[in-house]
Structure formats: C-alpha cells, structure tokens
Amino acid sequence: MSRSTGQRSTLVLGTRASKLALQQSEMFQARVQEVAPGVAVTLKRIQTSGDKIVDVPLAKIGGKGLFVKEIEDALLSGEIDFAVHSMKDVPTQLPEGLEILCVPPREDARxxxxxxxxxxxxxxxxxxxxxxxxxxxxxxxxxxxxxxxxxxxxxxxxxxxxxxxxxxxxxxxxxxxxxxxxxxxxxxxxxxDPRLSLPAIGQGALGIEGRSDDGFVRDILNRLNHPPTRVAVSSERALLHRLEGGCQVPIAAYATLVDDEIQLEGLVASVDGKTVIRDAIRGTIAEAQALGTQLAERLLSRGADKILCAIYGTA
The missing domain is CATH 3.40.190.10 (Periplasmic binding protein-like II)
Incomplete structure (x- = not known):
C-alpha cells in the first residue's frame, strides 16, 4: 500500500482483535470522528504474536513488544495510519520513524x-x-x-x-x-490498593502510535492528547527505560499529579515476592522524565540491580 502523509479523507486505525482492544479502538475511533468529522476512520484488525501464543508465559516468549510488533510493521508499511495500544504493552524503545502521538485520559490504573x-x-x-x-x-x-x-x-x-x-x-x-x-x-x-499491588507502567492508559512524519494524523491526534496523563506515563516509562525492563519483569511504577507536582512510586521485586524494593520521589511536572530516571537509580542502588541480574540470568 502506498504511504501517504498528506491530507486525506480516510484513515485506517490498526488494532488487536480481542474484545477489549476492539472496544478501546472503537471508543477512540468515535473521538477522532468528533474532532475530525470530515475524515472517515476504518478499523483494521491485526493479529499479534501475543494473541497467537496463549499457552506459554509471556516472560518465556519475549514479553514486551509481543502485542505491538505486527501492528508497528503495518504502520511502517503504510497499511494503517495510526494504532491504539494499551500503554503497558508498548516497549520504551520504538522503531525508527514511529512515535506515540497521543495519550488520552487515563482510566483507573489499579x-x-x-x-x-x-x-x-x-x-x-x-x-x-x-x-x-x-x-x-x-x-x-x-x-x-x-x-x-x-x-x-x-x-x-x-x-x-x-x-x-x-x-x-x-x-x-x-x-x-x-x-x-x-x-x-x-x-x-x-x-x-496500590500499596498492596503497585500498577504496571502505563496501566490504564492508551498510547496512540503513528508515523513521525505524518503531520496530518499528528494534528488530529494532538486534539485528543491529555497532557497530565502523558506526563505521568512518561515518568513511569523513564523509570522502566533505565531499568531496561520488559512487561514480564517484576517492575512497577505509578505517577500521580497534584497541581504542578508529580509523585512517582516505583518498585522492583523478586519473582517469589521475598524481596521487594520500593521507593518514591516527588518533583515538578517539568522534571517528570528525570524523576523516573532518578528513582530507577535509587532502586538500583538499594539492590534492584541484583534482582534484575538474577531474573535476566546475568548474575
């Protein structure tokens, strides 16, 4: 399919085919139609590796990225114009040419x-x-x-x-x-309660991925972006990026915003639950990503590095 980044009257939204993924995509499709009534949005269902392999723990088959790779391939080829992901499924490193163009308001993260x-x-x-x-x-x-x-x-x-x-x-x-x-x-x-079970990075948030050079889609999606959610999720993902963790490693983080401040809680635990290293950090919204990195460093210095090495088999 030819790749178009100019103005057009039809856009294709890529989604996984599960009931939840379709529901999330249909909800977002309706929001796009509200802000861009002159553009028709169609859904394209794409089966991912994570959907095909359902009898093996995710940690044993690659973990993070299993629910997005085929969809990202479709984005890069121009087969679809944007995609709706559950943010907790999205790796911190995206393929060159793609980026998260929009993060809508977060649902309950618990x-x-x-x-x-x-x-x-x-x-x-x-x-x-x-x-x-x-x-x-x-x-x-x-x-x-x-x-x-x-x-x-x-x-x-x-x-x-x-x-x-x-x-x-x-x-x-x-x-x-x-x-x-x-x-x-x-x-x-x-x-x-998050004190019992701290959520996954990005849990409850959606990430709308598109091509970096597609100004037409970027302009539409920017109208649906929710800056407080984007800031909170970016802080959590900065922590994950520093820890080099996948979705199937016992890493958790949850950021909350109050006025102009952000509080980020983070956790790294052993698989058996016997060791849990947990800490929190607070700062300004402008520091969101730096706070994520700083909190990750604190967790590593308190022993998270040993837990992660044991899990990755690099001890």
Whole structure:
C-alpha cells in the first residue's frame, strides 16, 4: 500500500482483535470522528504474536513488544495510519520513524481482584489458587500472602473470567481499566490498593502510535492528547527505560499529579515476592522524565540491580 502523509479523507486505525482492544479502538475511533468529522476512520484488525501464543508465559516468549510488533510493521508499511495500544504493552524503545502521538485520559490504573466466592484478598483461604499472567502481580501478592498459590492465567478477559467461573482458580487479578472499559465492573470483588499491588507502567492508559512524519494524523491526534496523563506515563516509562525492563519483569511504577507536582512510586521485586524494593520521589511536572530516571537509580542502588541480574540470568 502506498504511504501517504498528506491530507486525506480516510484513515485506517490498526488494532488487536480481542474484545477489549476492539472496544478501546472503537471508543477512540468515535473521538477522532468528533474532532475530525470530515475524515472517515476504518478499523483494521491485526493479529499479534501475543494473541497467537496463549499457552506459554509471556516472560518465556519475549514479553514486551509481543502485542505491538505486527501492528508497528503495518504502520511502517503504510497499511494503517495510526494504532491504539494499551500503554503497558508498548516497549520504551520504538522503531525508527514511529512515535506515540497521543495519550488520552487515563482510566483507573489499579489492579482488581475477582474471587469466585466474593472473598476479599485478605480473606482468601490459605493455599487459594490465584490466576495472573503477570510476574509483577505475582511477586507483590506473594509478598503480602506467601501462603497463596499463584498460577499462570493467559487469554483474553472473557477467557480469564470463564476459567475462574469454571473453578480453575479461586480468584484472578486483572487490570481494572479493561473491566471498566468493557462495563464489567460488576465482576470486581475488590480494587487492590496500590500499596498492596503497585500498577504496571502505563496501566490504564492508551498510547496512540503513528508515523513521525505524518503531520496530518499528528494534528488530529494532538486534539485528543491529555497532557497530565502523558506526563505521568512518561515518568513511569523513564523509570522502566533505565531499568531496561520488559512487561514480564517484576517492575512497577505509578505517577500521580497534584497541581504542578508529580509523585512517582516505583518498585522492583523478586519473582517469589521475598524481596521487594520500593521507593518514591516527588518533583515538578517539568522534571517528570528525570524523576523516573532518578528513582530507577535509587532502586538500583538499594539492590534492584541484583534482582534484575538474577531474573535476566546475568548474575
């Protein structure tokens, strides 16, 4: 397909084909149509490696980037004009020629517990089977409750909920944002406090990726950008970039903005949850990315480097 970066009347939005990805993309498609009513936006479903491989832990097949690579290839070839990603799936290093052009307002960043019998996290029985595909969640849950059995849970949200209801797990932990976007909040037993389960970098936020030289798309997407969310996510991603972490390493960060200040909390944990290194930093919004790097350095100096070396097998 020929690549166009000038003005046009039709744009193609690339998306994964899962129910949640389509919902997120359709919501954003509607917003684009509102700010650019003269431009028709069509959706193109793209299957990614992460969608094809559902029976292996993400950490064993490459982790971060598995849900975006094929979509980025379509962007670079001109097959699509922009793409909607869950920000937590986007690597900190993007291919040359691509960038995140827009970060819309963030949804709830917290993790959510769904338990089969309606029990809160603290009330789960000893040895309860808790399903998650995230080493970040696993490490923090085990740190709080080493008596639990954390088991791998892959698949789309509806698949994960079905496995819970079939009795394969006593509880599962999911991102609250996805459940809220699908209007499935009635399934949530408990929103987990970030002091118990610090969210993934970018959790709850969307990242709209496009070609760096496409001024037409950039202009449209800029109207939908939410600067406070973009600042918060950029601080979290700066921490991740310094730690060179993928989405399947027990790294967490969550930034909040109050007036002109940003507070960033960060965490690195061992997979078994026995060691958790956590710290926080505060500064001005203008320092957002520098604060992320500084907090990462502090975590490394307190022993996060040893945890990461052990996980990456470079100890």
């Amino acid at each position: 993790d959510a517990l769904i338990s089969r019998e309606g029990r809160l996290f603290k009330d789960l029985p000893p040895g309860a089977r808790v399903g998650t595909s995230s080493l970040r969640r696993q490490s923090q849950l085990l740190h709080a409750r080493p008596d639990l059995r954390i088991e791998m849970l892959r698949g789309n949200l509806d698949t994960r909920l079905r496995k819970l209801k079939e009795g394969q797990f006593d509880a599962i932990v999911l991102a609250a944002a996805g459940l809220r976007r699908l209007a499935w909040t009635q399934e949530i037993t408990e929103y987990l």
